[in-house]
Amino acid sequence: QVQLQESGPGLVKPSETLSLTCTVSGFSISSGYYWGWVRQPPGMGLEFIGSIYHLGNTYYSPSLGGRVTMSVDKSKNQFFLNLTSVTAADTAVYYCVREYYYADSGYPSDSWGQGTRVTVSS
Amino acid sequence: DIQMTQSPSSVSASVGDRVTITCRASQGINSWLVWYQHKPGKAPKLLIYGASKLQTGVPSRFTGSGFGRDFTLTINSLQPEDSATYYCQPANTFPRTLGQGTKVDIK
Numbered sequence: 001q002v003q004l005q006e007s008g009p010g011l012v013k014p015s016e017t018l019s020l021t022c023t024v025s026g027f028s029i030s031s032g033y034y035w036g037w038v039r040q041p042p043g044m045g046l047e048f049i050g051s052i053y054h055l056g057n058t059y060y061s062p063s064l065g066g067r068v069t070m071s072v073d074k075s076k077n078q079f080f081l082n083l084t085s086v087t088a089a090d091t092a093v094y095y096c097v098r099e100y101y102y103a104d105s106g107y108p109s110d111s112w113g114q115g116t117r118v119t120v121s122s
Numbered sequence: 123d124i125q126m127t128q129s130p131s132s133v134s135a136s137v138g139d140r141v142t143i144t145c146r147a148s149q150g151i152n153s154w155l156v157w158y159q160h161k162p163g164k165a166p167k168l169l170i171y172g173a174s175k176l177q178t179g180v181p182s183r184f185t186g187s188g189f190g191r192d193f194t195l196t197i198n199s200l201q202p203e204d205s206a207t208y209y210c211q212p213a214n215t216f217p218r219t220l221g222q223g224t225k226v227d228i229k
Contacts, residue, residue, distance in 0.1 A: 046223065047220070048217055048220055050217075051216070051218065060217070095165060102171050102172060105153070105173075105214075108171040114165055
């Protein structure tokens with residue numbers, strides 16, 4: 001059974017870069033599909049950040065204004081999120097997800113990490 | 123970009139009631155619509171994919187319907203454990219913008 005686990009610093013200073021790692025077990029990233037990030041700011045709804053295909057194609061939310069970069073390390077079965085120039089508005093719980101292909105149904109996020117809380121503060 | 127609009131934003135109902143949540147896409151998305159359930163402190167859970175297909179292990183009181191722009195999630199015979207926020211999302215287009223969520227409370 002696939003499991004995802006986020007890791008990274010829980011506190012980031014304003015204007016710095018937020019970097020998170022998602023470690024996948026029970027399923028090889030090389031097998032395919034998309035791998036993504038979703039966040040939930042305090043008191044708000046879920047927000048799609050971006051997705052990366054196993055071959056490296058990336059798709060980011062335009063609302064993040066080009067501050068997002070995602071990458072994959074298949075040898076470690078990990079994928080990564082970098083968010084630059086963070087502000088307090090980037091404070092959130094960050095989830096990594098597997099977007100698995102379901103025939104005639106697209107790529108729902110069928111597996112989620114437990115989430116990691118990141119606070120942006122000096 | 124496709125925008126997803128859910129209604130209502132919150133609903134309070136009694137155990138045994140039927141609850142209906144709607145989701146409208148700004149453009150047609152065929153049946154590529156998924157629903158998630160999110161409880162505080164937990165990871166979101168996939169409930170329905172392909173607009174109407176129940177994810178393995180999800181109780182049959184959850185049903186989904188719709189095609190194109192208009193979709194519905196129905197909880198038949200609401201149970202206490204269904205208290206959560208529910209989100210819709212397009213599953214075959216980018217960005218995969220989620221709806222703003224519908225909070226379901228038990229009276």
